[in-house]
Amino acid sequence: MHKEFLMGNEAIGRACIAAGVNLVAGYPGTPSTEVLETIAKENDGSIYVEWSVNEKAALEVAAGAAYSGARTLVTMKQVGLNVASDPLMSLEYVGVKGGMVVLVADDPGPISSQTEQDTRTFAEYSKVPCFDPSDAKEAYEMIFEAFELSEKYGTPVFMRPTTRVCHSYQSIDVRDYAEYEDHRPEGFVKDSKRWVIFPKLSYANHAKIEERNDKLSAEFSYRSSPNTFIEGNTTYGVISQGISFANALDIVTKARSDKKQVPSLLKISTPFPFPDKLVSTFLNDVDEVLVIEELDPYIERHVLQLCGKNHIDVKITGKLTGHVARSGENMPDLVQKYISDFMGWELPSCEKMNTPELPVRPPVLCAGCPHRASFYAVKKAMKGKETIFAGDIGCYTLGNAMPLDMVDTCLCMGAGLGIAQGVGRVKPDTKCFAFVGDSTFFASAITGVVNAVYNQADMTLIVLDNSTTAMTGHQPHPGTGHTMMGEFTDKIDIESIFRGIGVETVVRQDPFKLDEAVEVVKKVADEPGVKAILFEAPCAVLFKPETPYEVDLDKCVDCKMCIREIGCPGVVLKDGHVAIDTALCNGCGLCSQVCPCNAIGKAVKE
Amino acid sequence: MSTTNIILCGVGGQGTVLASKLTAAASMSKGLSVRSAETIGMAQRGGSVLSYLRIGTCSSPLIGSGCADLIIGFEPAETVRALSYLKQGGTVITSDRAMMPVTAALQGSAYEGSKMTDYLKSLEGGLIGKLVIVNTDKALADLGSAKVMNMVLLGAAARGGFLGEVGIEDIKEALVKKVKPQFHELNFKALEYASI
Ligand SMILES: Cc1ncc(C[n+]2csc(CCOP(=O)(O)OP(=O)(O)O)c2C)c(N)n1
Ligand code: SF4
Numbered sequence: 001m002h003k004e005f006l007m008g009n010e011a012i013g014r015a016c017i018a019a020g021v022n023l024v025a026g027y028p029g030t031p032s033t034e035v036l037e038t039i040a041k042e043n044d045g046s047i048y049v050e051w052s053v054n055e056k057a058a059l060e061v062a063a064g065a066a067y068s069g070a071r072t073l074v075t076m077k078q079v080g081l082n083v084a085s086d087p088l089m090s091l092e093y094v095g096v097k098g099g100m101v102v103l104v105a106d107d108p109g110p111i112s113s114q115t116e117q118d119t120r121t122f123a124e125y126s127k128v129p130c131f132d133p134s135d136a137k138e139a140y141e142m143i144f145e146a147f148e149l150s151e152k153y154g155t156p157v158f159m160r161p162t163t164r165v166c167h168s169y170q171s172i173d174v175r176d177y178a179e180y181e182d183h184r185p186e187g188f189v190k191d192s193k194r195w196v197i198f199p200k201l202s203y204a205n206h207a208k209i210e211e212r213n214d215k216l217s218a219e220f221s222y223r224s225s226p227n228t229f230i231e232g233n234t235t236y237g238v239i240s241q242g243i244s245f246a247n248a249l250d251i252v253t254k255a256r257s258d259k260k261q262v263p264s265l266l267k268i269s270t271p272f273p274f275p276d277k278l279v280s281t282f283l284n285d286v287d288e289v290l291v292i293e294e295l296d297p298y299i300e301r302h303v304l305q306l307c308g309k310n311h312i313d314v315k316i317t318g319k320l321t322g323h324v325a326r327s328g329e330n331m332p333d334l335v336q337k338y339i340s341d342f343m344g345w346e347l348p349s350c351e352k353m354n355t356p357e358l359p360v361r362p363p364v365l366c367a368g369c370p371h372r373a374s375f376y377a378v379k380k381a382m383k384g385k386e387t388i389f390a391g392d393i394g395c396y397t398l399g400n401a402m403p404l405d406m407v408d409t410c411l412c413m414g415a416g417l418g419i420a421q422g423v424g425r426v427k428p429d430t431k432c433f434a435f436v437g438d439s440t441f442f443a444s445a446i447t448g449v450v451n452a453v454y455n456q457a458d459m460t461l462i463v464l465d466n467s468t469t470a471m472t473g474h475q476p477h478p479g480t481g482h483t484m485m486g487e488f489t490d491k492i493d494i495e496s497i498f499r500g501i502g503v504e505t506v507v508r509q510d511p512f513k514l515d516e517a518v519e520v521v522k523k524v525a526d527e528p529g530v531k532a533i534l535f536e537a538p539c540a541v542l543f544k545p546e547t548p549y550e551v552d553l554d555k556c557v558d559c560k561m562c563i564r565e566i567g568c569p570g571v572v573l574k575d576g577h578v579a580i581d582t583a584l585c586n587g588c589g590l591c592s593q594v595c596p597c598n599a600i601g602k603a604v605k606e
Numbered sequence: 607m608s609t610t611n612i613i614l615c616g617v618g619g620q621g622t623v624l625a626s627k628l629t630a631a632a633s634m635s636k637g638l639s640v641r642s643a644e645t646i647g648m649a650q651r652g653g654s655v656l657s658y659l660r661i662g663t664c665s666s667p668l669i670g671s672g673c674a675d676l677i678i679g680f681e682p683a684e685t686v687r688a689l690s691y692l693k694q695g696g697t698v699i700t701s702d703r704a705m706m707p708v709t710a711a712l713q714g715s716a717y718e719g720s721k722m723t724d725y726l727k728s729l730e731g732g733l734i735g736k737l738v739i740v741n742t743d744k745a746l747a748d749l750g751s752a753k754v755m756n757m758v759l760l761g762a763a764a765r766g767g768f769l770g771e772v773g774i775e776d777i778k779e780a781l782v783k784k785v786k787p788q789f790h791e792l793n794f795k796a797l798e799y800a801s802i
Binding site for chain 1: 627629647652672689707710717
């Protein structure tokens with residue numbers, strides 16, 4: 001063992017390598033992405049690692065490998081589990097041979113997600129055992145346990161950290177290389193009674209799964225399980241999990257050193273199957289319990305159920321009683337308030353400050369982002385027309401901000417195409433547009449194109465091809481021509497996909513050639529049926545900036561058209577006049593094409 | 607053992623992460639335990655970002671209101687935004703250079719960096735025990751690089767003794783291990799730049 005300072009996600013990735021993982025597949029999504037990236041970076045070539053086209057594909061690839069005895073890891077964010085849920089629900093009934101850990105990162109807040117769904121609830125629904133770490137150290141150690149449990153019981157196992165665990169760093173003990181496990185899979189052994197799901201098999205396995213989960217509930221109640229009990233000096237108890245527990249522990253530790261009366265603490269790190277025995281024992285020694293958890297009142301419901309089942313007379317408070325907020329994160333201040341109210345401690349008073357008005361700082365498309373140019377071209381081309389701009393998920397969702405205001409809807413990855421079709425069905429004279437990023441296109445938009453062509457929709461599909469999965473930190477995808485094993489492959493060509501599906505009008509266009517781009521949009525949108533424009537220009541973050549632009553103050557008439565039209569963070573106001581922030585400017589030249597006075601040009605080097 | 611709680615704040619893309627990683631590495635080489643948490647995701651595209659760094663024994667990487675010993679601010683308005691974390695008499699080390707959000711330019715509601723630094727000065731001796739304001743434009747011109755702002759701010763914190771048991775020599779040692787040799791001199795100069 002030696003100490004390293006690791007991010008939660010790095011710790012999880014490193015633990016998987018040390019546990020002898022053979023195959024890793026996933027689809028990027030904040031806050032899960034760094035797990036797979038860590039493994040790819042540290043890979044000595046013995047582990048097969050891929051970014052799959054989406055989460056469903058990742059889970060299926062891993063299932064095949066796990067059938068063959070390989071130790072496998074699948075990674076995704078919480079909404080990715082919705083996409084992977086079809087194979088996962090069935091896989092639980094079939095089971096695995098090699099260990100399978102399904103890492104699903106939840107995002108209370110939500111900080112970078114569409115929903116505040118809770119994978120613990122999904123674990124119960126799918127009957128898949130679930131671990132819930134409270135920090136990087138615990139996550140590291142749990143991975144070994146998760147693989148062992150998965151192999152012992154032949155079931156996939158969830159590892160569910162939340163954002164604050166994924167993205168926090170900690171100095172932790174990690175195994176030396178000599179301590180790494182070596183796992184050699186045997187290969188697929190035919191056995192159709194085992195690997196082919198039929199109602200009869202599902203029935204038989206269902207009963208076994210329930211039995212196993214009862215057994216696991218008891219196992220998780222043992223003292224050696226990751227669930228932790230810390231005794232207080234009152235008959236009050238706090239049950240918690242994850243980062244909420246870490247915050248509670250800091251607060252209670254401080255209170256103890258201040259000689260306050262403190263509650264007993266119980267941390268639930270194995271939410272499913274729920275450790276009934278352990279919690280019943282805890283309940284026997286307390287009169288009142290406060291449950292502090294993020295997302296669903298999952299623990300609280302189980303505790304109430306136990307009280308009912310075992311006639312335990314303890315008052316339970318939490319989300320269901322309005323004592324804990326039902327949405328958002330449990331930050332230290334909130335946990336301090338919850339515990340103080342519960343224990344009758346006085347809250348430290350805070351003075352109101354007379355802070356000057358602070359700027360709001362919403363995230364924006366980068367300076368030089370090609371999406372800005374694409375949106376602006378469509379906006380100009382469609383000015384005055386009845387339109388719907390169905391957006392999708394990625395950096396380009398930020399095209400909704402003023403002044404672009406070019407995203408009318410956004411639901412989930414790949415949904416924009418269907419939504420544009422539906423809007424058109426209701427009001428056929430609307431010009432329907434769907435914008436989709438290249439990674440999103442491969443992940444979940446292709447079926448939408450098939451649907452549109454088959455059902456003869458009338459719409460324009462705009463692919464914003466920036467040659468990367470930008471929002472999640474620039475991962476490769478099928479259109480980029482390289483893999484996570486460091487190989488170069490043929491790029492899958494988006495135009496050919498359209499042509500193969502039967503879309504006749506497909507135009508490739510550089511969005512930074514503004515006038516040309518506007519004409520192309522006008523022309524294509526006027527054609528009937530399904531047609532596509534591929535706006536191709538690489539993400540500004542991936543390339544060295546070109547020479548920055550500058551404003552010629554002699555020509556500038558201060559109309560501020562550049563600022564009002566495109567909202568680039570590189571175009572700023574300095575002493576009341578328009579100026580280019582050369583540290584940010586990427587040299588894309590869009591502003592120079594918007595300026596009516598020709599006042600913006602490439603900076604000349606002195 | 608007491609914990610040193612540090613907030614690093616700025617705008618997405620300003621590179622607060624290296625400063626917190628260096629401090630962490632320096633603390634670890636002294637046998638201290640460290641926890642930190644970063645903003646990763648949507649907000650990195652020009653939004654407000656905040657890192658927590660805690661040196662010493664603790665369970666959570668997060669810091670509550672009124673509990674930070676030190677705020678290192680990469681942008682004056684973000685420093686003001688983070689003030690609720692500061693404990694009475696804590697230290698603030700900040701850049702004076704305002705980063706204008708697009709919305710401010712659009713609505714003509716640009717703010718002055720000096721308004722923020724004036725406000726900070728008004729709190730000196732009260733909430734703020736020690737205030738260091740770095741003239742960033744001058745610093746970067748003097749040092750000849752736009753990339754070392756984080757080292758200027760971190761250097762001020764270390765030399766002032768605001769990183770708990772971690773001193774400037776510890777930071778330098780950690781830097782030598784993390785940064786390529788051709789950049790050592792520049793970074794050392796940056797660490798020593800600010801007057802405190
Ligand atoms: C089902 C699902 N999986 C993953 C994510 C995380 N995610 C958000 S945006 C995005 C991809 C964006 O890439 P792309 O479509 O190429 O657009 P860009 O960000 O490059 O503009 C991903 C994977 C998600 N929101 N939903
Ligand atoms: S990261 Fe790339 S795609 Fe995302 S906003 Fe910046 S330039 Fe645009």
